[in-house]
Amino acid sequence: MKNGAYMMKLNTYDLTQGGILKKLLLVAVPIMGTQLMQMAYNLTDMFWLGRTPNSVTAVAASGLAGMFLWFGASLMMMGRMGAEIGTSQSLGRSDIDAARGYAQNSGRIALILGIVYGGILLGLARPLVGLLQVKDPVVLGSASAYLRIVAFGIPLTYLSAAITGAFNGAGNSRLSFLANSVGLLVNMIFDPLMILGLGWGVGGAAIATVTAQGVVLLLFVW
Structure with a gap:
């Protein structure tokens, strides 16, 4: 990976100096926004x-699939x-070296977990x-x-979450918020294009989501 993801660039919000409330809000609000x-x-x-013409079945399918994604979020949080x-x-x-080591190891663990869980969903989607x-x-x-x-x-989502955690831990939660904001914007643009414009329905929604996740990871490692 390029240095951008793991150089531990610190923000100016040093919580050990000065008043706590303002600095805590500056760090916490972007984190809450990222979660939303x-x-x-x-x-x-x-x-x-x-x-879509088959809106009932399409929404039901997306909701059912979303349950497994939310379940997988618990694994994702391990790396983050x-x-x-x-x-x-x-x-x-x-200890900058130790911080970089934690970030890199968390990224590796997240990637492995993402590949495993993604493989389970890919191979056992219908039975699940x-x-x-x-x-x-x-x-x-x-x-x-x-x-x-x-x-x-x-795997992209899990790795992005670990990188988000590293930046949050470094006090730079604003960068994580901005990267995830761009990803959400990409998803919001691609969804109508692929779901309605190209007529891909549920598949289009999934492709838009994966594309957005890829953009977020790209922004982190750029």
């Missing part, structure tokens, strides 16, 4: 899928929290959706197709 943006991906998909805690503690001790007792074959097929496409973006 993760929720907005699925909501954006549902908004545009609700305007490890990066946040490790880098923040190391930087608090002024079937566990939810879906009776409609169209919904079952659409949800499975959505998961198979999104599975390719899971």
Whole structure:
């Protein structure tokens, strides 16, 4: 990776100096905004899928697939929290090398977890959706197709989350917020184009999501 992702560029918000409230808000508000943006991906998909001819089945398929993505978020947080805690503690001790090591190791762990979980979704999409007792074959097929496409973006999402954690731990949560904002904007632009413009429906929503996730990772490692 290029140095941009792991150089631990510090922001100006040193929480150990001066008043705490203002500096804490400057760090915490972007973090909360980033979390809200993760929720907005699925909501954006549902908004545009609700305007397709088969809106009921399309929204149902997206919602079902989203359950497995939210489940996978718990695995994703392992890499992110490890990066946040490790880098923040190391930087608090002024140990830049240790901070960089925590960030890099968290990124590797996140990538491995992402590949494993993405592989599970790719290979077992239909059986997993079937566990939810879906009776409609169209919904079952659409949800499975959505998961198979999104599975390719899971490693990207996990790695981006670990990098986000590293920057948050370094006090530079604004950079993470900006990168994820661009990703959400890409998703919001691509969703109507692929879902309605190209008529790809649920598959288009999945492709738009993966594209947006790729853009976020690209911004981090640029």
